Amino acid sequence: MSSVRLVDVVKRFATITAINRLSVEIPEGEYVCVLGPTGSGKTTLLKLIAGLTIPDEGEIYIGDRPAIGVPAEERGAVYVPQQYALFPHLTILQNVAFGPLSHGVNEEEALHMAREMLEMMKLDHRADSRPDELSGGMQQRVALARGLATKARLLLLDEPLGSLDARLRVELRDKLRRLAKDSGVTAIHVTHDQAEATAIGDRIIVLRDGRIRQYATPFHVYMRPQSLFVAHFVGGANFLQAVVAERHPEGSALELHGGLRVKVSDSTYLPGEEVVLVIREENVRIAESNEQMERTLYNIVEGEIQSSRFLGGFASNQMRITNGDPLSSKTPSIVREKPFPHGKKVVACFKPSDTMVYSYPPIGLPRELKVM
Amino acid sequence: MPDLRVAGLTKRFGSISALENVNLDIHEKEYVSIIGPSGCGKSTLIKCIAGIIDPDKGGIFVDGKPMNNMPIQRRRIGYVFQELTLFPHMRILENVSYGPQVQGQKLHDSRALVTELLNLIKLADRADSFPHELSGGAQQKVAVSRALASGSTLLLFDEPFGALDAKVRTELRYEIKRMTTDLGLTVLHVTHDQEEAMSISDRIVIMKKATIVEEGPPLQLYMHPKKIFTANFLGEANFLKARVTRQSDTGSVVQIGDMFLQTSDRTRKAGEEVVIAIRPEFMSIAPGFKGENSLVGKVVGTRFMGNMIRYEVEIVSGEIMFVEHPICFGELDIQLEDEVALKIPEHLVAVYSVPERGLEKELQLE
Numbered sequence: 001m002s003s004v005r006l007v008d009v010v011k012r013f014a015t016i017t018a019i020n021r022l023s024v025e026i027p028e029g030e031y032v033c034v035l036g037p038t039g040s041g042k043t044t045l046l047k048l049i050a051g052l053t054i055p056d057e058g059e060i061y062i063g064d065r066p067a068i069g070v071p072a073e074e075r076g077a078v079y080v081p082q083q084y085a086l087f088p089h090l091t092i093l094q095n096v097a098f099g100p101l102s103h104g105v106n107e108e109e110a111l112h113m114a115r116e117m118l119e120m121m122k123l124d125h126r127a128d129s130r131p132d133e134l135s136g137g138m139q140q141r142v143a144l145a146r147g148l149a150t151k152a153r154l155l156l157l158d159e160p161l162g163s164l165d166a167r168l169r170v171e172l173r174d175k176l177r178r179l180a181k182d183s184g185v186t187a188i189h190v191t192h193d194q195a196e197a198t199a200i201g202d203r204i205i206v207l208r209d210g211r212i213r214q215y216a217t218p219f220h221v222y223m224r225p226q227s228l229f230v231a232h233f234v235g236g237a238n239f240l241q242a243v244v245a246e247r248h249p250e251g252s253a254l255e256l257h258g259g260l261r262v263k264v265s266d267s268t269y270l271p272g273e274e275v276v277l278v279i280r281e282e283n284v285r286i287a288e289s290n291e292q293m294e295r296t297l298y299n300i301v302e303g304e305i306q307s308s309r310f311l312g313g314f315a316s317n318q319m320r321i322t323n324g325d326p327l328s329s330k331t332p333s334i335v336r337e338k339p340f341p342h343g344k345k346v347v348a349c350f351k352p353s354d355t356m357v358y359s360y361p362p363i364g365l366p367r368e369l370k371v372m
Numbered sequence: 373m374p375d376l377r378v379a380g381l382t383k384r385f386g387s388i389s390a391l392e393n394v395n396l397d398i399h400e401k402e403y404v405s406i407i408g409p410s411g412c413g414k415s416t417l418i419k420c421i422a423g424i425i426d427p428d429k430g431g432i433f434v435d436g437k438p439m440n441n442m443p444i445q446r447r448r449i450g451y452v453f454q455e456l457t458l459f460p461h462m463r464i465l466e467n468v469s470y471g472p473q474v475q476g477q478k479l480h481d482s483r484a485l486v487t488e489l490l491n492l493i494k495l496a497d498r499a500d501s502f503p504h505e506l507s508g509g510a511q512q513k514v515a516v517s518r519a520l521a522s523g524s525t526l527l528l529f530d531e532p533f534g535a536l537d538a539k540v541r542t543e544l545r546y547e548i549k550r551m552t553t554d555l556g557l558t559v560l561h562v563t564h565d566q567e568e569a570m571s572i573s574d575r576i577v578i579m580k581k582a583t584i585v586e587e588g589p590p591l592q593l594y595m596h597p598k599k600i601f602t603a604n605f606l607g608e609a610n611f612l613k614a615r616v617t618r619q620s621d622t623g624s625v626v627q628i629g630d631m632f633l634q635t636s637d638r639t640r641k642a643g644e645e646v647v648i649a650i651r652p653e654f655m656s657i658a659p660g661f662k663g664e665n666s667l668v669g670k671v672v673g674t675r676f677m678g679n680m681i682r683y684e685v686e687i688v689s690g691e692i693m694f695v696e697h698p699i700c701f702g703e704l705d706i707q708l709e710d711e712v713a714l715k716i717p718e719h720l721v722a723v724y725s726v727p728e729r730g731l732e733k734e735l736q737l738e
Binding site: 037122135136137138164165166167168170171192193194195198217219222233234235280281282283307309311312313314316330332333334339371 | 571
């Protein structure tokens, strides 16, 4: 059994509480990504599960058995740290075969598994090289291959794709997921890359200051973020300060700075309440004139392009709207190839149903959104 | 203001070739990024220009002046790399005025310039802080200011944002870009982040195995890559083997299995074997088994990716195609196993000759 359960776990380092009364259950066979900014406790959480760090309080179960006090190697887990250490005097193949050998597999079988893993990692042509002949990204894949080759039932991966080239990362993340799913292992994968977490995880744990802010499928984390922080950290969005002006069962009207009014479909807040309007960048459309847009379906605000940048599949456009607020939009390049010129007058449109509304945070919006 | 010329640059480390006759011109005030898989030679190139590595052959010229035997400190080239490299025991102000002081200027004389530079990066109020009191992003901004304080107008960036968190990275890249544009600097920037390169560069240079594969403005390289490697490395693409069946003044028709696609390519001959490339987001996916200029197949995978849905489609000729549907285009009623048509605008089908070494080899990233 390789399910994982943490109950009220606390871990302090001197005055810093790295993990703050955290409880979570990860079912067997699930691929979970732990996502959070630097210093949020991601690596500590992984080390606690690996048995490399002892919690100050709380309980940890792997399968149905209490794991605290059980040495790391007897937990049926393999931990692949961010700072991998390969044996410099061994070949790549020998390095990878060390994984299964150390788990009691005979030599012939270990070498066979090692070859298989190297092939998957696209490193079979470097099997006889020594680690120092490989680039950092290649070495990381060797460390990952060594971990995967152990056939442990619980994979604990700390930024396993972190030092890889962006293009290779996309290719390997799909393979990693498939490998874990095909073999039915439980995987806990720490990353600070929200696109990676969204692409690979069955569920995502969003961590901040040692606490879980949301634990849900990528779809829910993205479409129904439980807090402003999660909305900000996972996917880009616009955050505009507002006050509820009118409230109806089918939606509300919000008043932004300068008295600008917009419609939203949310109706949970009362008139007069201070709120934050959140609109995902890709839900803001840009038109050259407001005649192109159906007024009854969209909020339409006038604005001016501050910058427009081509990003490949999307272009990122920064506007300043009439009331002075900034508004960003991501437009698929297939709709419009050429960036807008600076200063161009445009209209920005978004649907009431594509908005999210949150209570204005007591600590202020900038601090609520602060990533580091 | 400098322009930079690299001519016939060659560098070997033992039996490994890091640069093979590389030629590159960078114009005054241009922002150029170099991308390529690890080991392609991009870092060696920038280190040769900085004067940290001596090339075996070839010349480096700044403003027409040869740099080859000039010591690093006299090249007047600013160099910022990935590691945080501020002097830990010096305050921010002292760090930034270090260059002018080494050049013999008194702290008093350089003070105005240093303050101006700190103002530019909005860190003037942190002049008396020590580096460890600043975030990684702020430290890298100081490193850029320090490089500028010596009077360099040519800047070399070697993965300057590589050690930073994704969100911080994105903000910082735009801030640095604005600063270098405002000051009219010439920048050569090595990165492993394709999106970063596309978002801030006037021109991108793509390297592979010690040579330059292709260069051009981001939009042109992304929308109409001339090389298979570019289509694969800058962004992502589906590659299919095809055969040209008809060729006219307006374009060609290619055949994939029993399916036909119109393309705008006019460089091929009927009967020719080719490779076509189509980016996942250039196709639109619709339920049903037919459509205009479409490939048809069956959905074998779907994945929510945030701002888009990624579909894996097995087309009837047997290949797997990845298709990305932006969420903002609306929800689709498409499930696993459904039959679908992938419609492709003809001007976004890239057509290439079959690589001599075979397609698989050409697509290898290392």
